[in-house]
Amino acid sequence: MASPAIPQFNGTLGKIYDWVDERAGISEIMHELLDEPIPGGTKYAYAFGSALLFIFALQSITGVFLAMYYVPSAEDAHKSVEYIMKEVPFGAFMRGMHHYGSSAMVIMVVLHILQIVIWGAYKQKRELLWLVGAGLFQLVLAFSLSGYLLPWDMKAYYGTVVTVGIASEVPIFGDMIKRIIIGGTEMGTITISRFFMVHVFLLPALTAGGIAAHLYLFRKAQPAGPFNMTEQEAMFKVEPFWPGQVFKDAVFSLVVFAILAYLSFATLAPLEPKADPSQTQYVARPEWYFLFLFQLLKYFPGSTAIIGSLIIPGIVMAIITFLPFLDRNPERHPLKRPFVMLGTLALLVAIGALHLLAKQDDNQNFAAQLKAQEEEGARFLKEPFEPKDTSQKSLAVAPPPEAFVKNCAVCHGENGAGGPAGPKLVGIAKKPGRSKEEIAGLIENPSAYDASKMPPMPQVSAAERAAIAEWIHTLK
Amino acid sequence: MSDLSEVDKTKRLFMGLGSIVIGAGIGGALAYPIFQFAVGNALKTADDGDSKDWIDLGSASEFEEGKPTAKKITIEIRDGWVKSSSDETIWVVKKGNEFLTFTATCPHLGCKVNWVPERSEYFCPCHNSAFEVTGEKKPGAASARGLDTLEYRVSDGKLQVVFQKFKNLLPTKEVFS
Numbered sequence: 001m002a003s004p005a006i007p008q009f010n011g012t013l014g015k016i017y018d019w020v021d022e023r024a025g026i027s028e029i030m031h032e033l034l035d036e037p038i039p040g041g042t043k044y045a046y047a048f049g050s051a052l053l054f055i056f057a058l059q060s061i062t063g064v065f066l067a068m069y070y071v072p073s074a075e076d077a078h079k080s081v082e083y084i085m086k087e088v089p090f091g092a093f094m095r096g097m098h099h100y101g102s103s104a105m106v107i108m109v110v111l112h113i114l115q116i117v118i119w120g121a122y123k124q125k126r127e128l129l130w131l132v133g134a135g136l137f138q139l140v141l142a143f144s145l146s147g148y149l150l151p152w153d154m155k156a157y158y159g160t161v162v163t164v165g166i167a168s169e170v171p172i173f174g175d176m177i178k179r180i181i182i183g184g185t186e187m188g189t190i191t192i193s194r195f196f197m198v199h200v201f202l203l204p205a206l207t208a209g210g211i212a213a214h215l216y217l218f219r220k221a222q223p224a225g226p227f228n229m230t231e232q233e234a235m236f237k238v239e240p241f242w243p244g245q246v247f248k249d250a251v252f253s254l255v256v257f258a259i260l261a262y263l264s265f266a267t268l269a270p271l272e273p274k275a276d277p278s279q280t281q282y283v284a285r286p287e288w289y290f291l292f293l294f295q296l297l298k299y300f301p302g303s304t305a306i307i308g309s310l311i312i313p314g315i316v317m318a319i320i321t322f323l324p325f326l327d328r329n330p331e332r333h334p335l336k337r338p339f340v341m342l343g344t345l346a347l348l349v350a351i352g353a354l355h356l357l358a359k360q361d362d363n364q365n366f367a368a369q370l371k372a373q374e375e376e377g378a379r380f381l382k383e384p385f386e387p388k389d390t391s392q393k394s395l396a397v398a399p400p401p402e403a404f405v406k407n408c409a410v411c412h413g414e415n416g417a418g419g420p421a422g423p424k425l426v427g428i429a430k431k432p433g434r435s436k437e438e439i440a441g442l443i444e445n446p447s448a449y450d451a452s453k454m455p456p457m458p459q460v461s462a463a464e465r466a467a468i469a470e471w472i473h474t475l476k
Numbered sequence: 477m478s479d480l481s482e483v484d485k486t487k488r489l490f491m492g493l494g495s496i497v498i499g500a501g502i503g504g505a506l507a508y509p510i511f512q513f514a515v516g517n518a519l520k521t522a523d524d525g526d527s528k529d530w531i532d533l534g535s536a537s538e539f540e541e542g543k544p545t546a547k548k549i550t551i552e553i554r555d556g557w558v559k560s561s562s563d564e565t566i567w568v569v570k571k572g573n574e575f576l577t578f579t580a581t582c583p584h585l586g587c588k589v590n591w592v593p594e595r596s597e598y599f600c601p602c603h604n605s606a607f608e609v610t611g612e613k614k615p616g617a618a619s620a621r622g623l624d625t626l627e628y629r630v631s632d633g634k635l636q637v638v639f640q641k642f643k644n645l646l647p648t649k650e651v652f653s
């Protein structure tokens with residue numbers, strides 16, 4: 001088989017190659033894979049699909065290795081991610097690649113779709129190819145949603161609470177769906193375990209199958225070629241896939257890789273403190289690429305919510321999915337397809353506008369809280385790693401000092417677990433402004449430490465204050 | 477396509493090699509961090525400093541002369557992101573004023589040895605290693621050395637040991653940490 005894509009070897013190497021080739025049919029596969037004619041020549045505009053494949057491979061590799069340390073349970077998920085970020089060599093890099101890779105995946109899938117739409121490349125017997133592609137697009141979104149929960153930090157927890165809430169808006173079956181998703185009525189280990197299984201087994205398997213089908217159908221249909229040439233013109237300028245297109249794909253993937261690697265080294269992937277369902281100030285925001293959907297929800301109050309959360313996105317997704325059936329005109333030139341082009345533009349403008357409105361709303365109304373959350377996250381990431389202590393030593397908590405029993409237990413509970421009049425003290429040592437000295441100071445003069453509701457305790461001596469602060473710091 | 481011009485051939489060669497170089501470059505750039513990540517902290521040695529962690533085995537006077545007694549101890553371990561406790565068994569034999577304190581881990585491949593009173597030997601059922609009451613290996617044992625003794629002291633009438641793990645298979649005892 002004379003193919004310029006197939007290497008020619010001489011001598012012993014050639015004999016070995018021939019031996020393997022006769023049995024494994026390498027030349028045939030290489031010819032099939034690499035000599036594919038591309039009508040109209042190779043282009044960087046065709047590189048998005050390969051880049052998606054490349055990012056998917058990156059996500060798979062980094063994901064598999066992250067699973068070496070990650071544990072899907074409410075007890076350990078957050079700690080294991082923190083361990084990856086702070087203790088494992090290159091852990092922050094690996095998680096960064098996976099985190100930023102998910103954004104890259106969404107960006108790339110949108111670019112890929114736009115290219116196909118502008119080129120009219122879903123036409124001429126490419127309906128199946130497009131349908132499988134639309135399914136893959138939805139899988140990419142499902143990946144983001146299911147991956148979001150896994151670190152079990154504040155963001156993950158509340159993001160999922162909202163997502164699950166949206167699922168429960170489905171008429172009649174809503175509550176059932178919600179219970180099945182979270183695995184009961186309480187979000188916890190069972191929920192994480194479900195999302196984990198979906199994220200690392202189910203979706204990758206479906207995606208791999210989808211990619212295989214997509215590539216097969218693509219080869220079957222053959223590349224559509226430029227929209228501004230007739231088929232004869234395009235065939236006249238035909239170029240094989242190897243090496244021209246492979247090279248352009250490789251250069252493009254290299255750029256993507258360089259950007260991801262730079263981001264992963266330069267900026268830590270965010271991780272906030274562990275999910276805390278009692279936190280009432282937290283302002284939950286989805287990942288940036290879902291922000292427009294989040295904004296849409298705001299326009300449909302009360303019982304109309306389902307319009308913004310499910311009906312409108314559902315209709316748009318259905319139109320996208322069935323585009324080749326809706327647009328049956330064989331014309332491919334974008335300027336001669338005003339309806340689809342303007343529709344696409346309108347959708348992009350709407351998404352952009354919703355995104356900006358969401359940003360604006362946040363800047364006006366939640367700027368301080370969002371900034372505080374961001375700083376809290378950054379502070380948490382800088383904190384040195386403290387292993388979770390389940391040793392028998394740690395279980396034996398010392399009894400509270402007498403001064404605590406006499407003066408504090410009435411409000412804060414006998415073991416500092418909190419009571420009707422006072423907040424819980426367990427874990428308070430981790431909060432900023434609550435060092436031992438500061439707690440001792442707070443007991444002496446509460447209002448100086450932002451605790452104006454607490455009465456001053458002049459009867460507690462300095463030594464007792466220190467003993468109480470010491471003990472409170474052992475509460476975990 | 478056999479009638480490629482020379483220019484085309486050079487161009488194709490450049491793009492072909494370029495693709496391969498880029499692919500290899502990305503693979504290489506990923507391989508190093510992934511390798512380091514996968515090894516993780518496996519090769520880090522614990523830095524407890526030199527302070528010895530003496531663990532109580534109970535009152536020194538309660539041991540019977542010459543009779544191996546199993547004592548359970550609880551050690552603190554660091555398991556990834558968790559600090560937790562783990563139980564181990566120590567064999568203690570009193571010999572006059574001295575003590576023999578053995579870890580129950582077989583020096584062969586790490587199973588646990590048990591005291592078999594009928595045969596007066598410690599026995600490891602994994603690959604049939606038998607040890608004398610003094611810890612020496614009996615003839616025919618799969619293990620290359622006798623049972624590993626732990627450092628002990630008697631403090632305030634309490635018998636205490638320092639728990640350690642040792643390397644498998646070697647004819648002499650070497651600390652594994």
Ligand code: FES
Pocket residue numbers: 582583584585586587600601602603604605618619
């Ligand atoms: S491990 Fe004890 S004999 Fe092999």
